[in-house]
Amino acid sequence: MNRRGCVKTRLHDYQGALEDLDKANVLEPNNAFTLSARRDVKRILHDYQGALEDLDKANVLEPNNAFTLNVRGDAKRILHDYQRALEDFNKVNVLEPNNATTLNVRGDVKDMLHDYQGALEDLDKADVLEPNNATTLNCRGRVKKRLHDFQGALEDLDKANVLEPNNAFTLSVRGAVKKNLHDYQRALEDLDKANVLEPNNAFTLSVRGDVKRILHDYQRALEDLDKANVLEPNNAFTLIVRGDVKRMLDDYRGALEDLDKANVLEPNNAFTLNVRGVAKNFLHDYPGALEDLDKANVIEPNNAFTLRGCADVKKNLHDYQGALEDLDKANVLEPNTAFTLIVRGDVKIILHDYQGALEDLDKANVLEPNNAFTLKGRADVKKMLDDYQGALEDLDKADVLEPNNAFTLNVRAHVKRVLDDYQGALEDVDKANVLEPNNAFTLSVRGDVKRGLHDYQGALEDLDKADVLEPNNAFTLNVRGNVKRILHDYQGALEDLDKANVLEPNNAFTLIVYAHTNWSLNNYQVALEAMDKLHHLEPNDYFILQSRKWLKWMVDEYQPTIKSLPFKLNIQSFTYNELNLGIRLGKGASSKVYRGCWKNTKIAIKVLEWSGDHNEGAQKSFISEVNTLGSIQHINLVRLLGYCIKDSKHMVVYEYISKSSLDKWLDKDKCLGWDKRICIMIGVAQGLAHLHHKCDPAILHLDIKPQNILLDKDYNPKLADFGSAKFLNGKDENVVVPHHSFIVD
Numbered sequence: 001m002n003r004r005g006c007v008k009t010r011l012h013d014y015q016g017a018l019e020d021l022d023k024a025n026v027l028e029p030n031n032a033f034t035l036s037a038r039r040d041v042k043r044i045l046h047d048y049q050g051a052l053e054d055l056d057k058a059n060v061l062e063p064n065n066a067f068t069l070n071v072r073g074d075a076k077r078i079l080h081d082y083q084r085a086l087e088d089f090n091k092v093n094v095l096e097p098n099n100a101t102t103l104n105v106r107g108d109v110k111d112m113l114h115d116y117q118g119a120l121e122d123l124d125k126a127d128v129l130e131p132n133n134a135t136t137l138n139c140r141g142r143v144k145k146r147l148h149d150f151q152g153a154l155e156d157l158d159k160a161n162v163l164e165p166n167n168a169f170t171l172s173v174r175g176a177v178k179k180n181l182h183d184y185q186r187a188l189e190d191l192d193k194a195n196v197l198e199p200n201n202a203f204t205l206s207v208r209g210d211v212k213r214i215l216h217d218y219q220r221a222l223e224d225l226d227k228a229n230v231l232e233p234n235n236a237f238t239l240i241v242r243g244d245v246k247r248m249l250d251d252y253r254g255a256l257e258d259l260d261k262a263n264v265l266e267p268n269n270a271f272t273l274n275v276r277g278v279a280k281n282f283l284h285d286y287p288g289a290l291e292d293l294d295k296a297n298v299i300e301p302n303n304a305f306t307l308r309g310c311a312d313v314k315k316n317l318h319d320y321q322g323a324l325e326d327l328d329k330a331n332v333l334e335p336n337t338a339f340t341l342i343v344r345g346d347v348k349i350i351l352h353d354y355q356g357a358l359e360d361l362d363k364a365n366v367l368e369p370n371n372a373f374t375l376k377g378r379a380d381v382k383k384m385l386d387d388y389q390g391a392l393e394d395l396d397k398a399d400v401l402e403p404n405n406a407f408t409l410n411v412r413a414h415v416k417r418v419l420d421d422y423q424g425a426l427e428d429v430d431k432a433n434v435l436e437p438n439n440a441f442t443l444s445v446r447g448d449v450k451r452g453l454h455d456y457q458g459a460l461e462d463l464d465k466a467d468v469l470e471p472n473n474a475f476t477l478n479v480r481g482n483v484k485r486i487l488h489d490y491q492g493a494l495e496d497l498d499k500a501n502v503l504e505p506n507n508a509f510t511l512i513v514y515a516h517t518n519w520s521l522n523n524y525q526v527a528l529e530a531m532d533k534l535h536h537l538e539p540n541d542y543f544i545l546q547s548r549k550w551l552k553w554m555v556d557e558y559q560p561t562i563k564s565l566p567f568k569l570n571i572q573s574f575t576y577n578e579l580n581l582g583i584r585l586g587k588g589a590s591s592k593v594y595r596g597c598w599k600n601t602k603i604a605i606k607v608l609e610w611s612g613d614h615n616e617g618a619q620k621s622f623i624s625e626v627n628t629l630g631s632i633q634h635i636n637l638v639r640l641l642g643y644c645i646k647d648s649k650h651m652v653v654y655e656y657i658s659k660s661s662l663d664k665w666l667d668k669d670k671c672l673g674w675d676k677r678i679c680i681m682i683g684v685a686q687g688l689a690h691l692h693h694k695c696d697p698a699i700l701h702l703d704i705k706p707q708n709i710l711l712d713k714d715y716n717p718k719l720a721d722f723g724s725a726k727f728l729n730g731k732d733e734n735v736v737v738p739h740h741s742f743i744v745d
Helices: 002-010 014-027 032-044 048-061 066-078 082-095 100-112 116-129 134-146 150-163 168-180 184-197 202-214 218-231 236-248 252-265 270-282 286-299 304-316 320-333 338-350 354-367 372-384 388-401 406-418 422-435 440-452 456-469 474-486 490-503 508-520 524-537 542-558 616-629 674-694
Strands: 584-587 591-598 601-609 640-646 649-655 709-711 717-719
Touching (some): 066 082, 066 100, 100 116, 100 134, 116 134, 134 168, 150 168, 168 184, 168 202, 184 202, 202 236, 218 236, 236 252, 236 270, 252 270, 270 286, 270 304, 286 304, 304 320, 304 338, 338 372, 354 372, 372 406, 388 406, 406 422, 422 440, 440 456, 440 474, 456 474, 474 490, 474 508, 490 508, 508 542, 524 542, 616 640, 616 649
Antiparallel strands (some): 584 591, 591 601, 640 649, 709 717
8 A cells, every 4th residue: 555655646646645545554553654655645735734743643653764854844834833843954954964955945944034144054055965956046045135135146046047947936036136136127027927827926916016116007016915915914015015005196094004004013114114104294194204204214224215204204394404404315325316306406495595496306307307296396496586488388398297286287377477478377277276276375376367467356355265274375465465555455455565574574576565555655764665675685676776766755855754743742652663553453434443562551553644745634633633632531531542653654542442332232131231231321421521511622522322432341431433523612623533443352
C-alpha cells in the first residue's frame, strides 16, 4: 500500500495516493514512512493542518529527523505559525548545517518575522550552496526590497524570472521593486502578468493599485484595492493606499475611515499620518491635521510630503510665515515639485510677494503645463501686477481645462471689468453665482461689475449680501463705499471706507474713494490728507497731483474756523478723537446721530454738515442750539454736554438715553403699568412747566407726542426733538435742537 501510494503521488494521482496511504496507516498505525508520505500528499492538496498532524506523529516516532522537521516547519510557515516554524528550522540547521532548502525556507520565515538581516544571511548562504535556485532568488529579492536595496532586489528577481519565466510571485515582487525605482510603466506590466497567472492575489492587487494611484488612474486603482481588501480585510498597506486614492477622488470621509483603521493596525506609520493629516485638512479639521503631520514629522523629520502638508494646514490657519518656512524646506529636499511651488506661490500671494509668487508659479507651469490650479494662481498674481491681458490668457486656458470653476469665472470677471469688458464680466460672474450661490467673493465682484454698468442699486444689494457672508472684507467695503458715494450716501460711504482702511491701511483704491467722498462733503482738509497719502504711494500720477493742487486751494479758501463762532457760554468743547464715534443710531432731516463714548460714558452725537457756500442759516442754527440748550438744565429735558467741530463737520453732544421713545413701550403692558405711565405724565408736565415758566425767554415745544418723549433706564421721561420749538418773545425764532431718534438704541 505504501509503495502504491508513492507511485500514485509521482503520477499526480494525489487522491488515489491518499486512499492507499490511509489504508496503510490503518494496517500499520505508527509507521513513520507512511506518515511522511501521507503528509507529503496532504501538503500538495493544501491540507496543511492534516499534514501537520501527520508530521507531529512522525516527529514523535523519529524525533530528530531533519526531513520531517523541514517539512513540518514549511507547513507551519504556510499556516503563518512563523515562530514555531523557526524553531523547527533551527533544529534542522543543527542536524544538517548546510542544507540549501532549510536555509531558503528559514530565510523566508525570518522575513515574515521582520528579521530582514538574518533572512538575508540565510539566503546568501543558500545561494552559495545552490546558485541558481529561483526560490532563493525570489525570497532574497523580496528581503532586499524591504531593506531598500532595490537595485540588488531587481538583479535577483530578473535572474529568478529567467529561471522561471511565468512565476506570479516573481512578477509581483519585481513589479513592487520597479515601483520603488519609479519605473511605473514596467512595474504595471509585471503586475498585470502576475494577475493573469494568479488572479486573486491580494499582494499583487494592492501593489498594482498603488502603481495606478501614482499614475493618477485613481478609479482603476480603487477597483484593485477594493478587491485586495476583500481578500485581506485588515491589511494596513491596502488601507493606506486606498485611503490616499479616496483622498484624490475627493472622498475625504471614506479616506479617513481607511486611514483610521490603518493607524490602529500600524500606529506609527509616517505615510498613514501624512495622508490622514491631508484628509483632515480638506475636512477643515486643521488642529487634528496638524497633530498627525507633526507626528509624521517626528518619525520622518525631513520628508517633503509632510512639510508640504504642514504648510497647507498652516496656510489655512493663517500662519503664513510658518507655512512659507515649511515650503522652503520642502523645496530644498525636492527642488522641482510642482505642488510645492504652487502652494508656496499661493502663500506668497497672501503675503503680497507677487513677484516671488509669479516666479514659483512660472516654474510650476513648466513642470506641469496644463494644471488649472497653477494657471488660476498665476492669473491672480498677474492681476495684482496689473498684467491683465496675461491674466486673461491664463484664465481662458484654466476655463478650458476646468470649464465650470467658480473661482476661475470670478477672477476672470474681475480682470474683464478692469479691461472695461463689463458685459463679459457680468456673464462670467453670473455663471459663478449659479455654481456657488452664496459666495461672498462672487457677490463682491458682481457688485463691482454692476457698479461699472451703472446698476448702483443692484450693486448695493450684492455687496450687502457679501458683507453679511464675510463681514470684514476690505474689497467688499471699498466697492460698497464707492457705490454709496455715487448714490450720495456720503456718511455710509465713509463708514465702509474707514473699516476698509483699518483692514488695509494703505490701499490706493480706499484712499482715492475716501478723498472723493470727503471732497463731496466739503471736508477738504481730510480729502487733502488722503490725497497726500496717495501721492506718497504713486508720486507721479497726474490726476493725484492735480487733485492735491485743487484741494490745497479749497482748504485755504473755504474751511471755517472755530474761532469765528460766537458762543456765549463756557460750554465743553470736545476733540473729534475724544468722542469715539460708534454705530449710527438714527437720522434726521439734515443730520445723522451716532453713539459715542467719552470717559467710559455713553454719549449721543448729532453730526451736522455745512454746504460749500457756508450757509449762514445753518451756522446760526448750530450756535443757537448750543447756546440755548446749553443754558437749560432739568431732569425731564435731554441734557446738552458740549460740541465739536472738525473740518466741515459740526457736532452737538448729548447725554445718551437708553430705553428709546415712549411709543415703543405703550403696547407692552407688562413692562409699562399704570403706575409708571402716571409718573411719565407727571415728568412730561414738569419738563413743559420748566420750559414755559423757568426759561427766559419761555420756550414752546409745539410737538409733544410719544415719539418725542425719551425714557431713561428708570423710565423717567425726557423731552426731546425741539425742531418745532419757538421762543415766546414775539420774534418767532426757531430753536433747532436734536431729533429723538438719534439719542436712542
